[in-house]
Amino acid sequence: xxxxxxxxxxxxxxxxxxxxxxxxxxxxxxxxxxxxxxxxxxxxxxxxxxxxxxxxxxxxxxxxxxxxxxxxxxxxxxxxxxxxxxxxxxxxxxxxxxxxxxxxxxxxxxxxxxxxxxxxxxxxxxxxxxxxxxxxxxxxxxxxxxxxxxxxxxxxxxxxxxxxxxxxxxxxxxxxxxxxxxxxxxxxxxxxxxxxxxxxxxxxxxxxxxxxxxxxxxxxxxxxxxxxxxxxxxxxxxxxxxxxxxxxxxxxxxxxxxxxxxxxxxxxxxxxxxxxxxxxxxxxxxxxxxxxxxxxxxxxxxxxxxxxxxxxxxxxxxxxxxxxxxxxxxxxxxxxxxxxxxxxxxxxxxxxxxxxxxxxxxxxxxxxxxxxxxxxxxxxxxxxxxxxxxxxxxxxxxxxxxxxxxxxxxxxxxxxxxxxxxxxxxxxxxxxxxxxxxxxxxxxxxxxxxxxxxxxxxxxxxxxxxxxxxxxxxxxxxxxxxxxxxxxxxxxxxxxxxxxxxxxxxxxxxxxxxxxxxxxxxxxxxxxxxxxxxxxxxxxxxxxxxxxxxxxxxxxxxxxxxxxxxxxxxxxxxxxxxxxxxxxxxxxxxxxxxxxxxxxxxxxxxxxxxxxxxxxxxxxxxxxxxxxxxxxxxxxxxxxxxxxxxxxxxxxxxxxxxxxxxxxxxxxxxxxxxxxxxxxxxxxxxxxxxxxxxxxxxxxxxxxxxxxxxxxxxxxxxxxxxxxxxxxxxxxxxxxxxxxxxxxxxxxxxxxxxxxxxxxxxxx
Amino acid sequence: xxxxxxxxxxxxxxxxxxxxxxxxxxxxxxxxxxxxxxxxxxxxxxxxxxxxxxxxxxxxxxxxxxxxxxxxxxxxxxxxxxxxxxxxxxxxxxxxxxxxxxxxxxxxxxxxxxxxxxxxxxxxxxxxxxxxxxxxxxxxxxxxxxxxxxxxxxxxxxxxx
Ligand code: FES
Ligand code: FES
Numbered sequence: 001x002x003x004x005x006x007x008x009x010x011x012x013x014x015x016x017x018x019x020x021x022x023x024x025x026x027x028x029x030x031x032x033x034x035x036x037x038x039x040x041x042x043x044x045x046x047x048x049x050x051x052x053x054x055x056x057x058x059x060x061x062x063x064x065x066x067x068x069x070x071x072x073x074x075x076x077x078x079x080x081x082x083x084x085x086x087x088x089x090x091x092x093x094x095x096x097x098x099x100x101x102x103x104x105x106x107x108x109x110x111x112x113x114x115x116x117x118x119x120x121x122x123x124x125x126x127x128x129x130x131x132x133x134x135x136x137x138x139x140x141x142x143x144x145x146x147x148x149x150x151x152x153x154x155x156x157x158x159x160x161x162x163x164x165x166x167x168x169x170x171x172x173x174x175x176x177x178x179x180x181x182x183x184x185x186x187x188x189x190x191x192x193x194x195x196x197x198x199x200x201x202x203x204x205x206x207x208x209x210x211x212x213x214x215x216x217x218x219x220x221x222x223x224x225x226x227x228x229x230x231x232x233x234x235x236x237x238x239x240x241x242x243x244x245x246x247x248x249x250x251x252x253x254x255x256x257x258x259x260x261x262x263x264x265x266x267x268x269x270x271x272x273x274x275x276x277x278x279x280x281x282x283x284x285x286x287x288x289x290x291x292x293x294x295x296x297x298x299x300x301x302x303x304x305x306x307x308x309x310x311x312x313x314x315x316x317x318x319x320x321x322x323x324x325x326x327x328x329x330x331x332x333x334x335x336x337x338x339x340x341x342x343x344x345x346x347x348x349x350x351x352x353x354x355x356x357x358x359x360x361x362x363x364x365x366x367x368x369x370x371x372x373x374x375x376x377x378x379x380x381x382x383x384x385x386x387x388x389x390x391x392x393x394x395x396x397x398x399x400x401x402x403x404x405x406x407x408x409x410x411x412x413x414x415x416x417x418x419x420x421x422x423x424x425x426x427x428x429x430x431x432x433x434x435x436x437x438x439x440x441x442x443x444x445x446x447x448x449x450x451x452x453x454x455x456x457x458x459x460x461x462x463x464x465x466x467x468x469x470x471x472x473x474x475x476x477x478x479x480x481x482x483x484x485x486x487x488x489x490x491x492x493x494x495x496x497x498x499x500x501x502x503x504x505x506x507x508x509x510x511x512x513x514x515x516x517x518x519x520x521x522x523x524x525x526x527x528x529x530x531x532x533x534x535x536x537x538x539x540x541x542x543x544x545x546x547x548x549x550x551x552x553x554x555x556x557x558x559x560x561x562x563x564x565x566x567x568x569x570x571x572x573x574x575x576x577x578x579x580x581x582x583x584x585x586x587x588x589x590x591x592x593x594x595x596x597x598x599x600x601x602x603x604x605x606x607x608x609x610x611x612x613x614x615x616x617x618x619x620x621x622x623x624x625x626x627x628x629x630x631x632x633x634x635x636x637x638x639x640x641x642x643x644x645x646x647x648x649x650x651x652x653x654x655x656x657x658x659x660x661x662x663x664x665x666x667x668x669x670x671x672x673x674x675x676x677x678x679x680x681x682x683x684x685x686x687x688x689x690x691x692x693x694x695x696x697x698x699x700x701x702x703x704x705x706x707x708x709x710x711x712x713x714x715x716x717x718x719x720x721x722x723x724x725x726x727x728x729x730x731x732x733x734x735x736x737x738x739x740x741x742x743x744x745x746x747x748x749x750x751x752x753x754x755x756x757x758x759x760x761x762x763x764x
Numbered sequence: 765x766x767x768x769x770x771x772x773x774x775x776x777x778x779x780x781x782x783x784x785x786x787x788x789x790x791x792x793x794x795x796x797x798x799x800x801x802x803x804x805x806x807x808x809x810x811x812x813x814x815x816x817x818x819x820x821x822x823x824x825x826x827x828x829x830x831x832x833x834x835x836x837x838x839x840x841x842x843x844x845x846x847x848x849x850x851x852x853x854x855x856x857x858x859x860x861x862x863x864x865x866x867x868x869x870x871x872x873x874x875x876x877x878x879x880x881x882x883x884x885x886x887x888x889x890x891x892x893x894x895x896x897x898x899x900x901x902x903x904x905x906x907x908x909x910x911x912x913x914x915x916x917x918x919x920x921x922x923x924x925x
Contacts, residue, residue, distance in 0.1 A: 079860030079897045214853045217861035219844040220797020220837035224862060227796035235791060260780065289791035290800075291783055363801050363809060363862040363896045412799075412862030413896050445802045663856055667899070671859055674898030697806040697894060706887035708900040 044585040046126030049117075051110035051387070055130040056187060057138040059113060061090060067162060067176035069096050074106035075127075076118035076384045077213065078362075078411035078418070079671070080730045081664035084212045088203040088661060089128060093135020093196055094142075096175065097162035098203060103212045108379075108386025108406030117385040119419050119529065120582065121627040121728025124660050128726050136193040138182075145182035146173050161202075198722045205719075207663040213410065224412040225382025226367035230438035233369060235290045236430050237297050237442060238268065240282040240451050241304045243312070243690035244525045245273045247281055249303040256285055256299040261292025265300070266433040268426065273308070275526070276488045277392045279422045280451060284430050290442055306690055312524035314457070314686035314693075318354060321459035321521060325352060325478045329519025330494060333505040333577035336513030341474035345465025349552045353462075353541040354755040355738075357685040358455035359700060360530050364412020365443040370427035372436050375399045380407045381424045384414045389421040396425045397432060416529035420453050449700055450692045453528025454685055456481040456499075458521075460541030465513075470553030472564065475514040479504045481537060486523035493520040495534065501580035503538035503624060503735065506573055508593050510566035516577070525687065531675065532734040535626040540680075543622035543739030544754065547746065557743060558604050558621050565623075568594030582628050588725050589628050595655045596623055598717060599632035602653035606715050607634035613748075616640060617648075620743025622736040627728030629656040630717075633673070635709075635740040639748045643763035647677060647709040647741070655717035656727035666714045669733040673712050676737020678703035681758045768829040770795075771839025781827030786810045788826055789836060797837040797865045801894065808893030811866040812836045818873040820892075837865035840872060847913035848872045851906040859897035867893050871907050880911055 046053035054060075062070040071087040083103045091101050106113050115126075139159050146164035147154040150171060158165045164173045203209050216222040241247055247270040256265055263286050270281030283300055287293035342348055368381030370393070377397055383389050386406040394401040411418055427441035443451070458481030465474035483499060485492035495504070495518050505516050530536070550560035570590040573581040581589060600623045604610075607619060616639055623632035636649040650673050659665050682701040686693045694700035738756065745762065746752050753761055766777045770793065777788070786803075789795045789812070801809030803822045810821040813835040840846050848871045851857075858864045867890070874881055874889035881889065886907055895903065 077860075079858075081856075081859070210853060211856050211858060213861060214856065214858060215844060217858045217864050218849040218852045218868060219841075220795070220865045222861055223796070224799075226800065227790075229794055229796070289787055291787035291791070361896060363807070363860065363894065364799070365801075410862075411860060413860045415896070442800070445804075445807075667856065667859055667902070670901055671898040674900060675896075678898070696804050697802050698804070702894055702896060703898065704891045704894060705900040705903065706891040708898065710883075712901050 044583060046115065046122070046130070048583050049115035049126070051115040053126060053130045054114035055133040057134045057141065058187065060134050061138045063175050063179035065176045065179065067100050067174050068102055069094070069100050069175065070102045070104055072104050072106050074113040074116045075123045076408060076411050076414065078118065078384060078414040080123065080668060081211060081661060082118070082123045084209060085124060085661040085664055086131065087212060088209055089131035090135040092201050092203045093132050094139045095159045095161055095196065098209065100162060105408045108390055108408060110387045115387070117387050117419065119384055119416065121730040121732065125628065125726045125728050128658070128660060132195055133190060133193055136195050137188050140188050140193065141182040141185045142175055142178055144185055145178040149173070149178060149181065204660055205662065209661070209663070223409050224364050225369070225380065225409045226364050226412065226442060228369040228380040228409060228440060230369055230371060230380070233438040233440055234263065234286050234288065234434055235293050235442070236284050236286045236427070236439050237290070237293045237444065237447070238282050238284045238426055239297050239300055239302060240280040240447070241270060241306070242450060243304070243306040244309045245275070245307040246270070246304050247307065248283065249305045251283060251303070252301040253283070255301070256296040259292055259296040259299055261288040262296035263287055264434065265296070266430055268429060274486065274488055274490050277388060277420050277422055278396065279426045279429070284426070286430060286434055286439060294444070309524040310690040312687045312690045314356065314688070317457070317524070318459070321457070321480045322352065324480045324519040324521060325459045325461035327519065329478055329480070329517040331515060332500055332518050333514065333516040335515070338474050338476050338513045338515040341513035342463060342465045342476065345473055346468040347466040347552050349464045349466070349549055351462050351545055351548055351754060353460045353544060355458055355537045355540055356683070356756065357457045357525070358530055358679055358683045359449050359452045359685050360415035360417035361448060361700060361702065362413025362415055362417055365445055365448040366418060366423035367440065367442045368424040368427045369438055369440040370424065370431045371438040372397065372428060372432040376403045377428050377431070378405045378407070379424055379428065380409060382409050382411045382418055383421055383424060384411060384418045385421060388419065389424050392421045392425050393428045397428055415531040417452060420528055445697065446695045449685065449694050449696070453487065453526045455530035455536070456484070456527050456534065458537040460537055462541060462545040464545065464549045466549065466553050470555060472509070472511045472549060473513060475509060475511045477504065477542070478517045478519060479538065480519045480521050481534070482521045482523035482527050484527045484529065487526050487528060493522055494518050497580040499534040501573070501578040502534035502626060503542060504534070506576040506578040506591060507542060508566070508571055508576065508591055508596070509564045511564070524690070532626065532731040535624060535731070535735040536679070536738070539622065539624040539735035540738045540756070543624065543736060544742050547620065547743040548752065558600065558609055561621065561623065562597060562600055565593050565597050565600070568597060584628055591625060595630045596625055599623060599630045599653040599655050602715050602717065603632040603634045603651050606653065606713060607636065607649070607651035609634060616748060618744045618747030618749070620740045620745070620747055622740035622743060624732070624735040626732045626735055628725070629654065629727030629729065629732040631732045631736050633736040633740040635737065635744045637741065637744040637748050639745065639762055643760070645681070645745070645758070645762055649711040649713070650709045651713045651715065652733060653715040653717065654733065656729050656732070657724045658719045658722045658726055659716055662716060665716060665729050668729050669714045670712050672733025673737055674703055674708045676734045677709060677741060680738035680741050680756055681707070684757050766826050766830050768831060769833045771835055777826050779826070781825060783826050785812070785821040785824045785826060785829065785834070789821060795836050795838050799862055799865060801863065808870060809863050809866040811869040811893065813869060813873060816873065816876060818870050837869060840869065846872060847910040847917065848875065848906070851910035851913065855902050855906045855909065857899050857902040857906050859899055863893060863895045867895065867903055871903070871910065875907070875911055881907065
């Protein structure tokens with residue numbers, strides 16, 4: 001199967017050159033319904049996103065005369081396997097032959113395809129039903145065309161594995177043979193669609209489908225943003241201000257220009273704070289190859305004006321956050337009388353947790369190529385966010401967004417970093433500066449770590465009260481962390497609704513008195529999304545603290561956790577002061593404590609919770625709802641007498657509702673487990689004098705094969721109802737890992753680690 | 765002038781001998797299957813074979829290559845059917861896939877020297893290759909699956925001679 005190909009030649013739609021590709025009328029209608037009157041019901045999920053969700057089969061399905069079925073995927077492929085899963089759903093609903101399926105990548109075009117930005121674990125959650133509609137409509141159009149050709153009622157035509165069948169007469173036609181006729185038919189109305197019986201699914205819910213990009217990836221043919229090559233292309237790297245908000249001072253480029261292969265040094269302007277997605281500015285070295293550009297950059301003589309964040313220092317900042325967490329802050333949820341209950345509690349437990357900044361560090365550093373021609377710009381880039389890319393490039397070039405064409409390459413890891421197109425805007429500016437020659441901009445690893453959009457840093461302070469019987473009577477959580485909002489809006493000092501809704505306010509605990517506060521925190525660097533976002537610090541603290549309370553109560557941590565979760569009930573997230581709920585319907589996507597309970601029980605059972613372990617070993621448990629899915633993990637650790645930590649086994653139970661591609665869900669969870677271990681054991685980005693202290697994978701360490709958990713067992717909760725709402729998959733596996741690991745270390749050693757990363761704290 | 769072979773083809777290079785092989789492959793030859801991940805021999809994304817041994821092309825200059833046979837992921841197998849590649853596909857090892865060319869080159873070199881690697885041997889040979897998507901369990905499983913296959917093929921080609 002081919003990798004990413006250019007769509008502009010894909011004027012094939014159920015037959016060659018039918019011309020029905022242009023949907024001016026249809027798009028106008030969609031736009032009109034997007035702007036409904038104010039009394040229309042509130043939209044949720046994909047429908048609530050800019051551009052909404054499109055389900056016109058003519059946008060996504062093309063059948064050629066030879067039967068080749070081309071499926072257009074408009075999501076970014078960054079390792080979640082979406083190009084495969086996406087095609088599986090359409091192909092299954094069409095009853096197509098997988099061997100004849102080809103996947104092409106959509107251009108970045110929100111008006112045409114609907115919302116394409118790939119983030120928030122929502123590709124399948126937002127699109128599964130639309131993909132089924134696309135497949136069903138295409139199947140019905142093909143059946144109708146066959147019925148017309150045969151002169152029989154369409155009800156007598158069945159679809160069988162890429163063929164249309166008229167059983168009574170024994171006639172049979174391939175998809176390709178009726179494709180041209182099918183393409184001229186109207187798209188059936190949504191109410192007339194008949195969906196396949198899930199019992200007959202060939203691909204959905206099965207694990208034996210190979211990755212559509214598997215061959216290209218294993219042979220080096222797959223193209224990522226960093227691999228793009230264009231005729232006459234130049235190569236660039238940028239020296240950027242080391243402090244967020246800084247700008248160019250004095251500079252001399254003479255020596256850089258002496259380096260063979262260096263063609264030009266270009267000044268890039270620094271956007272004023274808050275700079276949002278805009279580039280940091282600096283000096284770009286443009287050369288005939290990447291190596292020359294790198295050598296040229298080394299020869300630049302630059303001084304920087306550091307600006308207001310020059311004193312950002314992680315040690316001092318931590319002290320500020322701790323001070324803030326020890327004083328009352330803005331109340332974001334309040335039930336009962338926490339202060340009174342804490343005063344009269346038989347036991348009062350207090351704990352503070354710290355987790356530093358983290359960098360996504362995708363293996364492919366940010367990279368993109370751009371070519372500006374007049375007032376038009378073409379981008380070939382590794383991006384999670386084609387829409388944001390179009391808007392940002394248009395803004396820096398002062399051209400209309402429609403004039404920006406975004407060719408989506410494979411993304412060599414995103415984890416949130418490539419939702420921000422600052423690097424793509426740099427490439428566009430450089431192409432313009434080079435008179436329209438194509439320019440590829442590459443980040444080195446150091447650039448990636450120094451000029452990221454980092455995961456926040458936080459102090460989480462928890463206080464709990466237990467009565468004489470060990471029952472929890474009070475819960476006070478103060479969460480203090482700079483907000484992503486500050487990257488975009490000046491003066492933001494509180495976590496936003498989405499950050500608080502990631503496990504700070506929305507705990508379902510059976511505790512009569514509960515308060516959550518969010519004291520102020522100022523931001524001094526670019527904060528952005530990192531896989532699982534604020535669920536990481538919140539779950540780390542909350543799930544560690546549950547185990548600490550269990551210990552104080554003299555209870556088994558799993559039993560104590562289940563009691564806190566309480567009986568099965570559907571809670572409207574608003575009743576937990578969560579107004580966000582991942583933008584999903586608060587009823588369809590209620591907080592289902594039965595499902596959280598279910599994954600805890602499953603993980604515990606599979607892991608052999610309670611069975612004795614050798615000395616030096618221990619198990620820890622943690623559970624968390626995020627992205628409308630439920631995950632629980634049991635981590636088993638071994639800590640030897642030298643304090644060396646190994647992780648022989650992790651069991652993770654997961655409930656995301658219907659499972660479309662079980663193999664990829666398992667893969668995402670396997671990855672999430674080790675990424676959770678990585679951030680807990682090693683992850684830290686720190687600042688001194690406003691500058692990031694880590695330069696590469698020697699100082700910003702990530703987990704490698706030798707220290708990864710040896711045995712990861714994924715347990716998917718059975719899902720049979722394909723009409724049930726889907727949860728997210730890419731992110732929810734990460735949050736329970738750090739606390740389950742820390743709880744396991746405590747069980748093994750009696751040592752409670754509250755400050756991440758663990759690094760050598762066990763060796764002390 | 766430096767002469768060496770690249771995927772079986774003779775090469776003559778007259779430029780700066782300090783140029784790292786990685787950038788020569790990617791920017792000059794257009795062989796972009798070999799990836800850049802760190803530039804400092806810390807991640808393994810750029811792994812290729814020099815006379816069959818795994819090396820980090822970001823830390824190897826063209827000046828180092830005189831008389832050396834270089835193999836990249838593009839040259840590992842003419843049809844993409846090296847047992848390691850096949851095992852990788854059968855187990856759907858890849859997530860984003862970006863690190864996988866380097867992983868495959870390291871694994872292929874390991875199996876050539878150690879047809880039945882233990883877990884420790886796998887750790888030793890593969891811990892220089894970072895996978896940020898953390899596909900490690902499947903990398904390990906795919907190496908073990910390919911191991912049987914490499915042994916079988918070596919045995920049969922040996923007996924054919
Ligand atoms: S790029 Fe060579 S080891 Fe990382
Ligand atoms: S598969 Fe993404 S870095 Fe390895």
